[in-house]
Amino acid sequence: MKQIKLSKRLLTVASLVRNGSVVADIGTDHAYIPIYLVQNGISKRAIATDINEGPILRARQNIIENGLRDKIACYVASGLDGIEPQEPTDITICGMGGELIAKIIDASSYIRNDGVNLILQPMTSALELREYLQNGFEIYNEKVVFEDGKYYQIICARYDGKPRKYTSVELEMGKINIESGEKIFLDFLEYTILKKKKILKGLIAGNCNTEKIEAEIRELEALR
């Protein structure tokens, strides 16, 4: 058995999973998250699912190599299909677009049960994911991670049925991130402003309307 070493992104995801949890990792691919969590005694058992056969073969191989066949159930499934009997307490959905993550959440009534925590790591469209979460989910923690030249957002949420309304910068950058004032967030903020300024330049060069992006830049700059 070899000890799984996670990347910074996945390690931060794992750090947000509760001690003593039963974790379900949706879109598991290599099953690194569940293997790490069970190996380190953070999760009692785990469920690793993926919509595609290839990743599940890879996941199964890794689970067997790590001697965790009796602790990690592994199968092909779309989203949270068939998850109820496994009764996960913590659900990780990582490395997909925010819109797909929102679709997966929307299709599951299990996710709305009391005591179920979601740890979400959208590769793109964090704004759209937060927009979706406004409809009944409390965002109780957020993190920004920088790895291999890229920024990643991690969003922890749980269902409480209450609607919320975030501002446009809160949707894009995360209210908890903004309030944290952490250095990593401030770096991410500067990176985002710079990215938008590049887009603005392109719009000016193409004689396009720049009102929207200029307003976005102003709102982001006000967070400095």
Ligand SMILES: C[S@@+](CC[C@H](N)C(=O)[O-])C[C@H]1O[C@@H](n2cnc3c(N)ncnc32)[C@H](O)[C@@H]1O
């Ligand atoms: C880029 S990988 C991310 C792997 C891992 N979660 C990570 O963050 O490193 C995305 C995985 O999600 C799976 N996937 C895509 N849509 C899915 C769905 N609706 N339900 C379950 N898995 C899905 C893909 O097959 C793929 O293996």
